[in-house]
Amino acid sequence: MDFEYSPAQREVYEIVGELGRTKFSARAAEYDRDASTPIENLRDLGEQGMLKLTIAKDRGGMGSGALGEDPLLYLIAVEQTARYCLGTAQCLHIHCHGAHYVDNVCTDAQRDVICSDVVENGALLNATGSEPGRTRRGLYTLTTEAVRTDGGYVLNGVKNYATLAAEASYNVIFAGQPDKDPVGGHVGVAVPKGTAGLKVVEGSWDPMGMRVATSPNIELKDCFVSDDYVLGAPGVYPNNRWQAKFHLSFAAQYLGAAEGIFDFLSDYLPKRGTASDPYTQLRAGEIRIGIESTRWMIYRAAWLWKQGDEVAAELYSMQAKHRAIENAVITMDKAAQIAGSSAFLNSMPMPRYFRDLRIHTLHENLDKTAKTVGAHCLGEEFDTTARL
Known part of the structure; x- marks a missing residue:
């Protein structure tokens, strides 16, 4: 396993990071206030080729996704987007999964229509299974x-x-x-x-x-x-366990959002004058360690998708997602301790970070994830698509 980004991965990291710093951050409060879809952000991602991340290269895509040549590539884009706007990251995540699913289960004629529309025109896809009850x-x-x-x-x-x-x-x-x-x-x-x-x-x-x-x-x-x-x-979706192919992108969102909170602390705490406080340093160090440990679980899970054992990749992806959720909640708690109440004025980004991240981590069932992993470890039946 290579711990360095490939040139393509580094390029995605830098491109999306620059978009986040210069554009996504500036728009986030307005989108949040209006509960509106971040169309400008998605358009910016499309202009940089990020809407074709999970479409195969033979259709003009970038060959990522769980079943792609480079499963980590799109996760880096999702992670970096979440660092600046978690809602936009969820939109990118949904689109990438819809596109990857279509690209893998459709006929060549359907790919010619739908996948080509994404690659050539920036068409957006989603994937909706959820319904009341x-x-x-x-x-x-x-x-x-x-x-x-x-x-x-x-x-x-x-x-x-x-x-x-x-x-x-x-x-x-x-x-x-x-x-x-x-x-x-x-x-x-x-x-x-x-x-x-x-x-x-x-x-x-x-x-x-x-x-x-x-x-x-x-x-x-x-x-x-x-x-x-x-x-x-x-039956192709449940029989081929497609739900399990999406665990890692949720994990990448939780990781990126925790990184965004740390970015805020790194700028805010020195200005507040508390960076020299030993307890502030302790909590900041704990947050940093949690982020790094989470990152490498996610990246190892992405590597496993290329090794040929899908069930092993699915199970480890569940573990990485579990760790990412736990770390996100811990990050919020420790960040609040050292940032203080002034950081939670509505003129600051912290309230939005916390609202988004806590709501989004509830999207996945932490206990069911751990139960599934435990069942596997104990030699019992398990279902890697279990998440609700």
Whole structure:
């Protein structure tokens, strides 16, 4: 395992870092106030080629993603984006996963249309499985129905947490066939923008944190999607454990956001006059150590994806995600201790950092992740897609 960035990885690190420092930071407060999608940020990323990170090189992409030539490459972009705007990082994460999924499960003809649209025109994709009550029912027990008809499927139902729904050129939607079991009947489709029957519910996204990662509800009513936009065979998403291929990008977001808090402390504490305090130094050192230990778990997990054992990569990715969540929460606590209450005036960035990071870490089930790893260690059955 090489602990140095490759030239391509270093270039992504520098490009996205520069965008974050000069543009994303300046826009973050306004996007947060308005709970609006960071279109300018995504456009800037697109202009630098970052929207094609997880599309294979034979389609003009950069060959990253869990199944790509360089699994770490897109994680660096997500991490660096989260360092300056966690909501934008979530949008990039969602797009990258939608694009990677399409690129890997579609026919060549579909790739020619959808992947080429991303590469050539900066088209945005998402991927929405979530819907009200899914946590209780289970990951694949969906109430949104896909009914087979001549030439495609008709969709009816409600989805939530549909990041990028209003801006996506293709809403990747997962639904269930009512006459089949949840796994065998699991269907994925790419609904082109403007398709009749797909409605983005205005005003349905107004959370305390992660306001920039605009994720409204979607209503689907007699929404016909032709076979040209049906993504793979029924059951391909659960059977190929695609959910487990996304663990690391969540971890990269938590890591980047913790790094952003440390960046703030490094600038703020000397100005406050407390940098010489031994307890301030202690907490700052603990935060730094936590960030570095988390980073190398994530990077090792990315390396494992190239070694040919997907289950081992999935399990270690879960461990890295668990560590990233724990470290994010610890970072917030220790940072608050040494920054003090003045750092939490709404004119400062710290309230937004904390709201975003604490809400976002709740997106993943810390206990279920640890339970899954423990089951594997004890020789019991386990499911690397478990996260809700």
